[in-house]
Amino acid sequence: GILCGATTNTPALGAAQQMLSQMQLDSNNATLGCALTYPLGVVGVILGIIAVRKLFARPSDIPQPDAEHKKNIFIVEFKISNPGVVGKSIRDVAAYSHHHFVISRLWRAGQVSIPTSDSTLESGDLVLVITSPDDVQALELLFGERVQKDWNTHDIDWNALDSQLISRSIIVTAPKSTAANSARCVCETCTASTSAGCIVRAYNCSPRPISRCNWATA
CATH class of the missing domain: 3.30.70.1450 (Regulator of K+ conductance, C-terminal domain)
Incomplete structure (x- = not known):
């Protein structure tokens, strides 16, 4: 149990418990040993990496990508x-x-x-x-x-x-829209029309309600 916990190897603990059960021996001690050493097996590796970095890595060796x-x-x-x-x-x-x-x-x-x-x-x-x-x-x-x-x-x-800015996307579909009869919308300068509908990108509009747009078809 101590070995399995120190190496964080729970499958080995399961195999050991099954073997002890077949031998009609108590497996609670193995479980307790794994529970005690498992946190040390996890934290110990992290502390070891930090210690190696502190001892052998110089600040000048650490890259500063944003500088x-x-x-x-x-x-x-x-x-x-x-x-x-x-x-x-x-x-x-x-x-x-x-x-x-x-x-x-x-x-x-x-x-x-x-x-x-x-x-x-x-x-x-x-x-x-x-x-x-x-x-x-x-x-x-x-x-x-x-x-x-x-x-x-x-x-x-x-x-x-940016409290005055509005970021919003609205897709308007026209039921009878065809390639020759596409939807068009007019809302300040924030318009973009396609054959399938009209897309209004309001992030560049002044902060006014979208209801002020005048919808039309052409």
Whole structure:
């Protein structure tokens, strides 16, 4: 029982109990010995691995996969004031620049939204850009004015920041929909029609009830 518990080998304990029963001997002691040593067999292996790591592994040998990644990521806010990008879509602005960036938030008239590549930039818009530290100065020339706020701290409440956003998917099917007569829906700019129905992706819409959509067929 002690051997089976130390090696966490319960099948061997079962075989030993069966053998003891056939020999008409008491098998309770074997069960008790296994119950006492089984936790040590589990915890002992874990403690042994920790001890080996502490004794033989140096901190410099342990890889830090996120260190280099965090070093190359920088979040910065810009105010659109460059006339060259006003009225242009994010896709067009990205095509003009050879710097890599992602616009994760856009504020317009106090409303926050998650822009798409087709979203247009207007004068006075505030955009939250994810880029590398080396590209910040070039992007400041591209977008306009840099807002002096540190977005790279750990105390930013992103849930409160995104409290105005709505993430919702609605699938509307038309009973008489055919390839020539497909369903179409109109709800701000959040539309996508297919021959089988209309899919509205409301994650980029302003926080308004979906009931304000005007449904039509074409």
